[in-house]
Amino acid sequence: MDKKYFKTIYVLFKKELMSYFNSPIAYIFIGVFLIVGNWLFFKNFYLIGQASMRAYFDLLPWIFLFMSPAISMRIWAEEKKSGTIEFLLTLPITDWQVVLAKFFSALAFLFVSLMLSITLPITVMYLGNMDIGPVIGGYIGALFLGGAYLALGVFISSLTKNQIIAFVLGLVACFVAFIIGADFVLLGAPQFLVPVMKFAGLGSHFYNIAKGVIDSKDVIYYCSFIFVFLWLNTRVIESRGWK
Amino acid sequence: MIDIKNLTKKFGNNVILDDISFSVNKGEILGFLGPNGAGKTTTMKIITSFWSPTRGSVKIDGVDVIENSLEVRAKIGYLPETVPLYDDMRVYEYLKFIAEVRGIEKENIKKRIKEVVASCGLKKVLLKPIEELSKGYRQRVGLAQAIMHEPDILILDEPTTGLDPNQIKEIRDLIKKIGKEKTVIFSTHILSEVSATCDRIIIINGGKIVGEGTPKELARKAGSQEVVYVKIKGPKENVLDKLKEMENVEKVERKDKESDDVYGYEITPKEGVDLREYLSMTIMGAGWSILEFNKKTVSLEDIFRELTK
Numbered sequence: 385m386d387k388k389y390f391k392t393i394y395v396l397f398k399k400e401l402m403s404y405f406n407s408p409i410a411y412i413f414i415g416v417f418l419i420v421g422n423w424l425f426f427k428n429f430y431l432i433g434q435a436s437m438r439a440y441f442d443l444l445p446w447i448f449l450f451m452s453p454a455i456s457m458r459i460w461a462e463e464k465k466s467g468t469i470e471f472l473l474t475l476p477i478t479d480w481q482v483v484l485a486k487f488f489s490a491l492a493f494l495f496v497s498l499m500l501s502i503t504l505p506i507t508v509m510y511l512g513n514m515d516i517g518p519v520i521g522g523y524i525g526a527l528f529l530g531g532a533y534l535a536l537g538v539f540i541s542s543l544t545k546n547q548i549i550a551f552v553l554g555l556v557a558c559f560v561a562f563i564i565g566a567d568f569v570l571l572g573a574p575q576f577l578v579p580v581m582k583f584a585g586l587g588s589h590f591y592n593i594a595k596g597v598i599d600s601k602d603v604i605y606y607c608s609f610i611f612v613f614l615w616l617n618t619r620v621i622e623s624r625g626w627k
Numbered sequence: 628m629i630d631i632k633n634l635t636k637k638f639g640n641n642v643i644l645d646d647i648s649f650s651v652n653k654g655e656i657l658g659f660l661g662p663n664g665a666g667k668t669t670t671m672k673i674i675t676s677f678w679s680p681t682r683g684s685v686k687i688d689g690v691d692v693i694e695n696s697l698e699v700r701a702k703i704g705y706l707p708e709t710v711p712l713y714d715d716m717r718v719y720e721y722l723k724f725i726a727e728v729r730g731i732e733k734e735n736i737k738k739r740i741k742e743v744v745a746s747c748g749l750k751k752v753l754l755k756p757i758e759e760l761s762k763g764y765r766q767r768v769g770l771a772q773a774i775m776h777e778p779d780i781l782i783l784d785e786p787t788t789g790l791d792p793n794q795i796k797e798i799r800d801l802i803k804k805i806g807k808e809k810t811v812i813f814s815t816h817i818l819s820e821v822s823a824t825c826d827r828i829i830i831i832n833g834g835k836i837v838g839e840g841t842p843k844e845l846a847r848k849a850g851s852q853e854v855v856y857v858k859i860k861g862p863k864e865n866v867l868d869k870l871k872e873m874e875n876v877e878k879v880e881r882k883d884k885e886s887d888d889v890y891g892y893e894i895t896p897k898e899g900v901d902l903r904e905y906l907s908m909t910i911m912g913a914g915w916s917i918l919e920f921n922k923k924t925v926s927l928e929d930i931f932r933e934l935t936k
Contacts, residue, residue, distance in 0.1 A: 388730065395727040399713075406715045467711035471772070474675040475728060476701040624678065 392477050393485045400459070400489030413454065414497045421447055421501055435512025437505055441522035441594040445562060445587060448494075448530050453554030455493055456537030457547045459486050464545035469624075479618040487531075487538050487614055494530045498523065517596035525593030528606040532586050533558045535613040542620045562586045628653040628810050629674065629780065634683035636669050636834075643669045645834040646683070653779075656806040658825035659814035662935055666834040667814040668708055671784050674812070675705045687780065701729075704773035708784040708814075710765050714758035718749060718768055721757060722775065729776040739775065747771040747801065763794040770798070774805060781805060783813040787820060799824050818928050832935040845930050854923050855902055856882070858891045861915030866890070869913060875900045889918060 404410045424447075425440045432439065463469040472482060505519045537554040544550050563569055565585015570578050582588060586609070589602040629651040636644040644666045651657050659667050672678040674685050676692045676699060685692045692699045713721055722743065726736045744750055747767045752760060757768065766786060773781055786802065787795045802811060802824055815821060821828050822842045830838035830845070838845050859866050863881070870879045870892060878895040885891070896902040903922065910917055 392728060392730065395724070399716075399724050399728075402720075403713065403715055466714065467707060467709040468713060469711075470672070470677055470707045470709075471705070471711050474677050474700055474703070474705050476697045476730075477728070478697065 389481065393481050393488075396477070396482060396485030397489050397492070400486055401492055404455075404489070404493050410493070413451075414500060417447065417451055417497050418501055422504060425504065429508075435508050435514040437508060437514070437519050437522055440504060441518075441526070444522070444526050445529060445590055448526070448533055449555065449558050449562065451497070452494065452530055452533035452558060453537045453540075453551045455490050456534050456541050456554060457550040458541070459490060459538050460542040461545050461547045461550045465547075473621065473624065479621045483538070483614050483617045483621065487535060487610075487617075490534045490538060491527075491531050494534065495527060498526060498530070515596075518594060521596035521598060522594040524598065525590045528593065528603070529586060529590045532561070532606055532609045535610040535617075536561060539613040539617045539620070542617050558586075628655075628688060629812070630684075630686040630689075631670075631674070632684050632686075634670065634673060634685065635681045636666075636673065636678070637681045643834055644673075644680075647831070647834070647836050648683075649829055649836060649839065651810055651812060653810055654806075654808070655827060656802065656811045656813070656825050658821035658828045659812055659831065660816065660818070660821055660828055660931065661814075661831040662816060665831045665935075667831060668784055670831070671705075671707075671782050671812070671814065675703055675782055676700060701776070702779045704776065704778035704781045706769045706773045706781075706783045706786055708788070710769040712757045712765060712768055712772070715756070717754055717756050718760070719753045721768065722749075722771060725772050725775045731776060743771045743775055746774070746804070748797070762789050763791070763797075766790060766794070766798060770801065779809060781809050781811045781813075783811065785814055785816070787815065787817065795820075818931055830931065830934050837934040838930065853896070855894045855896065855906065856891060856919070856921050856923055857894065857906065857910070857917060858885065858889065858919035859910055859915050860889045860918055861910075861913065862888060863890055865913075866892070866910075866915065869909065870894060870906075873902075873906070873909060875902060875905075885918075891919070 421440070421443070424443055428439060460469070463472060473479075505514070508514050509516075536557050537550070540554045540557055541547075541550040544553070562585065565582045565588045569585075570581060573581055583605070589605050592599060592602050631650065632648050634644055634647050635642070647666075647670070659670070661667050669678070673680050674687075674692065676696045679693060687699045687702060690699055713724075716724065719740070722740050723736065726739055731739055744753065747770055749764070749767055749771060752764050752768075757765070760768065770783075770786065773783070781802075783802065787798050790798065799820065802813060805811060806824075813824075825842075827841055828839070828845060829836055867879065867881060870876065875897045876894060877897050880893045882891040882893050894902065894906065903920070907917060907920065
């Protein structure tokens with residue numbers, strides 16, 4: 385792992401990120417995200433009448449549920465469909481370098497979209513006295529949650545060459561991963577599984593961080609979740625041509 | 628330079644490559660010939676380490692493609708059959724990406740792109756998005772990509788499919804030019820292409836090597852000979868008899884008919900004999916006339932058909 389290793393990742397990362405912004409889809413995407421997010425938030429904001437972003441961060445996992453698979457669906461599926469994967473994987477680079485570059489480019493795109501929603505807390509701060517801690521926590525949590533969704537989505541994209549399939553499967557997988565620790569699911573689960581499911585679900589960790597409490601337990605959870613799916617991704621890429 | 632030993636590739640029970648071995652020397656242009664589905668593309672995918680073999684090994688300068696994959700990949704330039712390119716990028720953008728990802732030093736990138744653009748004739752399309760390029764230009768961009776890092780070995784999978792005759796000639800000339808310094812393996816099912824470009828040919832069929840050598844060697848191996856074709860105006864029975872009576876004639880066949888007294892004949896001489904002078908004298912001597920006359924060497928087509936039957 386020398387300087388060159390990361391430089392190559394950076395070159396690939398740059399190319400991937402550029403390919404998002406090369407197509408109009410990226411702009412439509414960001415537009416829809418901002419409009420939907422703002423609309424759903426401000427719809428109730430004046431009714432509740434509290435200078436708080438809580439409602440927004442409650443909403444965010446659900447918006448991300450659709451957004452993340454839409455970002456990640458093309459990432460491998462397109463390479464497979466167009467055959468560029470054959471070019472990519474015969475370059476003198478490791479599978480890890482490619483997977484990391486792809487994952488971080490997706491994350492960077494999500495980050496850009498998220499940062500553009502910064503008008504929201506600014507508006508709220510202008511309208512009333514808001515506690516800034518949960519907002520920062522919320523954004524950090526959103527990034528971790530988005531990262532987890534994306535790692536899962538990028539992995540699923542590597543299983544198919546059809547983007548639509550990658551999207552739908554990604555959505556379902558993210559939904560399951562998110563919902564598994566939710567209260568109403570836990571009610572129906574066998575007693576001994578409850579603590580495991582509660583820890584395994586993506587949701588509870590997000591709400592912990594969004595409260596403004598950044599616990600190393602949650603951070604480690606997200607990082608390992610991401611790592612596992614990136615690792616699985618490298619395995620899938622490595623097993624090409626075996627079937 | 629490239630050593631392939633006992634290479635086998637199976638998908639389930641389906642045997643794509645069946646124990647093939649060959650080697651390619653430095654600076655050689657090797658034509659890889661075979662009908663569709665013979666295993667050409669599979670072999671190339673294994674050499675470039677895109678696929679792994681079921682059995683057997685590929686070594687480049689003694690370095691194994693599986694064990695030291697990255698080292699080998701750095702030495703190879705590869706143009707896959709489908710010419711996959713990133714369609715959303717512009718040509719220049721794409722070439723720059725290739726140069727960067729191949730690890731060319733920053734200060735040399737511009738210079739190298741310039742050279743590649745010149746040798747592949749891409750100057751006109753540099754700022755165009757790749758998706759708008761014609762097939763011929765796509766192929767050239769693909770080739771530019773493959774030679775960007777000045778690889779020792781070039782692997783080109785059917786580099787001329789779908790091109791018009793002018794473009795085919797250009798690509799061939801380019802391959803020849805590159806082949807002066809580099810080792811090139813290219814596959815094709817167009818036969819005239821190999822004889823025009825290659826130093827050596829490997830014919831593969833059903834996952835097995837069925838022929839190997841220079842075009843001449845292959846002709847000898849296929850057990851075929853030169854024949855003389857002559858179109859004669861004269862009474863048909865007499866002509867045939869006369870030809871058969873000639874010395875050093877192995878076989879005479881009446882081929883095509885132009886009119887009642889004009890027929891084409893194919894004459895196979897005994898090995899090593901040039902029959903032409905004597906033949907023309909004989910025909911003229913009998914008072915007939917020659918309308919067409921040529922010597923045919925057995926074409927690669929015949930060898931190919933013979934070997935891949």
